[in-house]
Structure formats: structure tokens, C-alpha cells
Amino acid sequence: MARIVMKFGGTSMAGIERIRSVAQRVKREHDAGNEVAVVVSAMAGETDRLVGFCREASSLYDPKEYDVVVSAGEQITSGLLAIALQAIGVPARSWLGWQLPIRTSDGHASARIADIDTTALLASLAAGEVAVIPGFQGLAAGERVTTLGRGGSDTSAVAMAAAMKADRCDIYTDVDGVYTTDPRIVPRARKLKRVTYEEMLELASVGAKVLQTRSVGLAMKENVRVQVLSSFVDADGDSEPGTLIVGEEEIDDMERQLITGIAHDKNEAKVTLTAVSDRPGSVASIFTPLADANINVDMIVQNIAHSTGSTDVTFTVPQAELARALDVLEKAQASIGYTSLMHDTRVSKVSIVGVGMRSHAGVAATMFKTLGDRGINIQAIATSEIKVSVLIEEDYTELAVRVLHTAYGLDAEDAA
Secondary structure (H helix, E strand, O other), X not given: OOEEEEEXXXXXXXXXXXXXXXXXXXXXXXXXOOEEEEEEOOOOOHHHHHHXXXXXXOOOOOHHHHHHHHOHHXXXXXXXXHHHHHHOOOOEEEXXXXXXXXXXXXXXXXXXXXXXXXXXXXXXXXXOOEEEEEOXXXXXXXXXXXXXXXOHHHHHHHHHHHHHOOOEEEEEEOOOOEEOOOOOOOOOOOEEOEEEHHHHHHXXXXXXXXXXXXXXXXXXXXXXXXXXXXXXXXXXXXXXXXXXXXXXXXXXXXXXXXXXXXXXXXXXXXXXXXXXXXXXXXXXXXXXXXXHOOOOOOOEEEOOOOOOOEEEEEEEEEHXXXXXXXXXXXXXXXXXXXOEEEXXXXXXXXXXXXXHHHHOOOHHHHHHHHHHHOXXXXXXXXXXOOEEEEEEEHXXXXXXXXXXXXXXXXXXOOOO
């Protein structure tokens, strides 16, 4: 008998027929004698619809009330799946975030999980009941509902697996694993059998949509074995193996290659502050108020100082946070001391990721030359030990991904 967490994304829960299909898959694990907890996302498109309502009500909405609205999507699917399971003879019940409870920080719309009380949940599983848990939500001090940020259901699933000491966490989605890049852009992309936690963390952070960044970081910290699988196969049939997210020690050296994958993200917005005073503390005066507002900043470029004793500072934020970021910066203009504030949403981030970078020189040079040969201008650069990211004009995104995929030898030899 194994203890399993199964997580199903929005496309897997998009409508009653798909929910019934998920119920059959869960039933198979339950009938095998396993203890099963299921974490569900809202139906595909539902969270976007609810977010749209919040934005229509106010462009500067209260994050506490935003959480009340957008957490409703997962509550609906958890109840529907419990009903579907009961209809096919599987004892099941839903557990909302506040019922366990899942305790979080008070960072509304981007809360972090602090603790999960599994006492009642484990007793329910031991009695043979399937637990259906809405992802994405928790409870902060003051008994206010919180949400974990977009894609937070993956984090909920991994956190539940860690708290329950589950044998594995299976993430079911609309793809059958992790690929070298988006197969919709590059048909010759290859599915990877295994990816290290570190590589998956970088891929997720720079735009790969398979897993959410925080979920991978948590899996690495808690050593939770994660498997990415497709939910769009016959629940009673055998499917092709997915992709295992594991520690680096589990990947044989012969399986390693220089670059593991290429990711892109069109949800970036570039912000530039001109003529910022070039003195100690000036950069902190920009990013401290953004951090206080829980706005995540990604790529940062400080340009060469002007003869006037000032400098320009450019950085990126998620497009969804652009309005709030501009509002924060405009209010802090006096303390920052910039001359003008500009922004551009017609940009895209393209990244190469691979643990092989640690021991090979010239990886970044290949990237820059490949893009330059195709006339693609680089606006900003960010690096880590196993990643290089560049900011480019959005219209060149697909071309950049394709030429880089070929340049690093990632094309599948047997693809059509």
C-alpha cells in the first residue's frame, strides 16, 4: 500500500465528463489499496474569469477580497470531484483549506504555506476515504482566506505530499511530461525521462508551464519525488511514462547533456526609470517599496552612469503586476528621485537551462551569436549557475526558441 497525492490541473477538470474521467483514475488507485489525497485546480479558464471580475471592479483591488473571489474556483471542483467519486462507489469528501487547516502567511494573492495540520486528514485516509483538497488556497491569521498565487495548486499538492509523508506526488496535466521546449513551437522537441530539481526549478521560473516554480523548490527542499503525467489517456490503460523530477544524483552521467531545455515567457513587462541618482542606496529606494508591495522583480539592469551623476535602471515584472508596480513607483518618485518612468509590454524572456553549464565554457556565447546571426537584439541579460536568460522583442520569441533548440542539438532525430 502506498500513500499518494494526485494533482489534476484545470484542463483535467474542465467540465463534468473530464471530472468523471479523473474520478475513474482516482478509483483505480483507491481500489489498489492505496491511500489517496487529490488536489484539484479550478476548471480551465475559471480563475481568469474570476480575476477579470476583480479587475473590472477596480484596477487596484483589495488583495484580501481578491482571494475570496478567486479561491471559489477550486472549491467548486473539489466538491464536484467528491460527488463524482461517490457516484462510482468511492468514499470521498472534500477538505477546504480552512478545514484542515492549511496555515499560510498573510501575503494575500501570493501567500506562502507555513503549516498543514494533517491529523484529521490522515485519520480519514486510514478509514479508506479519498480526500479531495482544493489547491491554491489556505488560511492566514485572522481567519482570512488566502491564495498562493497563480499556479499555486502545484505548490499545494507538493506541500500536502510533504506533510503527509507521501510516497509520491503525481502531477496530471495536459502534457505527458517535460519537453526540451514547447512542442507547439518546435515539433522536434523531445520528452525528457528525468530532470533534476534544480533544472526544473530554473525552467519553471523562466516560463515553462508544466510545473509552478514554488512547487519545484518545495519538492527539492522536502525531497518529494514528483512525476509529471498526462490525464488525457484511458484511465484503465497503460500510458507512456512521464517525466520524473528527482535529485541530481539519480541521473546517470550518460543521460546528461549540455542544455536540458529552452523556455520562454511573454508575460514580462519592462520598466525603466531614467536619471536615478547614482549614489549608495538609490537602487534600494526603488526595490524596497516594490518588495513591500509583494511585487516580484526579475531581470535588473543598471546602465552606465551619466556625466550628470545619474543612471538609468531597467527591470522586469510580471505583466499582471505592472499596474501596481507603476502605482508604487509613482508614489515613491520623490524618495527615489527619477526623472521619468517608462514601460513596455512587448517583450519576451527566452532562457536556456542545463546543469551541463557548470563544466562547459562558451554556452552563453553560443546563445548570443545564434540570436545575433538572426538579427534578434538582446535588451537585457540575466544568468545563474545553470541558466542564461535574455530579454528580446516579443515578435521574435518563436524564432529565438527554434534556432536555439537547434543550436544546442536538442532536436529529436526521429521527429517528422
